[in-house]
């Protein structure tokens with residue numbers, strides 16, 4: 537009897553499993569709108585020119601391959617925190633932000649979950665928006681937190697259920713942890729307005745809720761890094777202590793390099809030092825220290841004024857291409873095909889994804905009959921669309937909803 541005979545076959549990942557099914561499909565018309573990875577106008581992965589330039593600089597420097605410190609590459613962690621919080625951020629200027637390089641955004645969320653499970657002195661329940669990124673629940677559950685939900689998406693308006701959100705946050709136990717998508721909500725593409733963020737901040741203050749921001753798309757949502765960081769910076773200005781998970785997978789195209797940052801605002805440099813020491817005690821037995829190459833790329837870009845400017849125009853270019861796909865898809869569905877239903881949300885939503893409103897049976901039929909792949913909940917990665925496949929996609933949707 538094999539040692540592993542009792543191991544059951546687990547289900548494929550709801551997001552990464554779509555790519556597996558796509559790869560197995562041999563039809564030349566196939567379209568992958570599953571995983572949220574940027575594709576250019578020719579449907580190809582995009583390595584940012586600023587990233588290639590940074591790599592030339594790194595190669596020329598003949599840098600060694602020594603271990604990084606447990607908290608990662610200092611040049612990167614300082615500059616990544618500055619990108620998020622802003623150069624004029626008080627906690628940043630006062631040296632009281634604890635920053636740790638992470639294995640991309642997922643790793644930052646996991647360090648955060650583990651730190652909160654061990655050191656958060658109040659209710660160890662984290663409230664996620666409903667729906668949220670599929671991996672949030674297992675990340676926080678495996679970290680040892682209890683996972684609950686707050687209303688976020690309104691199916692009827694295909695928009696924000698703001699009344700439900702406010703009611704659920706007001707009814708959450710005092711000092712609960714609340715996960716907030718800083719921008720480009722995944723999977724809905726629906727973000728609160730600045731005014732709504734201000735109300736959410738007030739409720740968090742009333743209830744003593746602890747905000748944990750997930751900022752996986754800074755710059756990629758609106759094309760402007762400051763605008764995409766509005767919610768985080770507003771909360772910090774309002775005096776909240778926050779936790780933040782950052783990813784450089786999408787906005788720098790460093791998917792497979794696994795570049796991210798976990799940070800916490802503290803009350804003083806002395807408290808930051810104590811927090812740093814405990815984050816290191818969590819990371820050391822988890823993976824000891826993070827990968828060096830991606831952090832050097834991101835640190836080189838963020839540390840060079842001209843590469844930073846070039847990168848900002850490249851990330852804006854990605855955001856703008858996605859926005860142009862939203863407009864084109866809306867026009868094709870409505871003006872050209874007269875597709876039944878309401879499609880304004882395709883344009884009003886922001887970031888990588890659009891929540892089409894297609895049902896699981898409809899998404900299944902699209903995969904099987906039209907070779908169009910998306911997650912079962914009807915989320916599509918707008919980046920997978922381009923001039924060569926957008927009409928075919930719209931025709932598939934038109935057929936699926938009739």
Ligand SMILES: Cc1ncc(COP(=O)(O)O)c(CN[C@@](C)(CC(=O)O)C(=O)O)c1O
Nearest residue numbers: 551571572640641642669722750752783785
């Ligand atoms: C909201 C959110 N947070 C964190 C991450 C983590 O990304 P990282 O670990 O690669 O930095 C993702 C990536 N979500 C993708 C783009 C990919 C994925 O599911 O892993 C998605 O398709 O939803 C995300 O959408």
